[in-house]
Amino acid sequence: MRRIVAILLTAILLCRVTSAEAAEKGLVLRASDLLAQPFIDAAKSGPLTANQPVTILQRRGAWANVEAGGKTGWVRVLNLRLEPGPAGAARPGGARPSGGNPMSLLQTGSSGRTVTTGVKGMDEEDIRNATPDYAELELLGTLAVSADDARATATKASLKENTVDYLDKGRSRK
Template sequence: MKMIVSLLLAALASAAAAAEVAHTVRPTELKAKPFTDAATVESLGEASKVDVLARQASWMQVKTDKKNTGWVKLLSLRFDAINGKPSGVNENLNVVFNLAKTGSGGSTATTGVKGISEEQLKNPQPNPAALAQVNEMTVSPSEMEQFTLRGNLKPQKVAYVVEGGRK
């Protein structure tokens, strides 16, 4: 029995030591559960330091400097570098855009594509009708400006990523 307790304590200690450090990229709410309508435990300001404890879908369980534990959205966090290398699941947002990624630990993340067969994925074909449908959803610059004014949104410069690196 003592051996089991010792192994359990050692496992918990190593898990705590392996926690990743991250900072919030915007003001965000620490939720009691990984749901947007869950109770708010604490309001976190931009650049708040958190220790990441666990991951569940697009939610990260974190512990704050105030020792509160709760959940924040993945894209609300920026992971700190370890030994000069980027760290964390949102490095370059690969977790969002990769269909599969295998690391040195052999873990794989997979995203399903609903409505597309394996054959269609292997042999993609252009679909002019679908492109025309997407193009119909385009809004003019003036429509976009009116939308931002109604939503009280503020302009923000975003650097576009080009093939081979940043623009």
């Protein structure tokens, strides 16, 4: 499991996804703030109200750059829902949504798929067409700590080490 999480996190940090989804229409699910940058602590550009229509300009991991009420900014993908469209309709750039349902990209709740916030808004085609960003990889390397430092920090926080065996291929936890 740790290996899968590490691979997904690395892929997200190394990849720049093209904005084939540009100019999609959506709705805000719950009131939130429009932010100047795709960061939780970024400056606020203005408020977004529930059910407010937005134009999705770009996606970056768990964030979407949107235009709403004449302002542009960033909002979490989990706060958005795509407006319904014809099933299997091509997105700008010719890309087709996975499963033929454009709503599947921003659905929340039980959708029959397991998703994490880090890859919400990305489909298999986006991941396959992604390219490595070596500057981000170099930055990632600067964030590493030694195993001894990690253990010392965990000990100070009263955390206990736990080893989890990998599942054999084809075997489930059940």
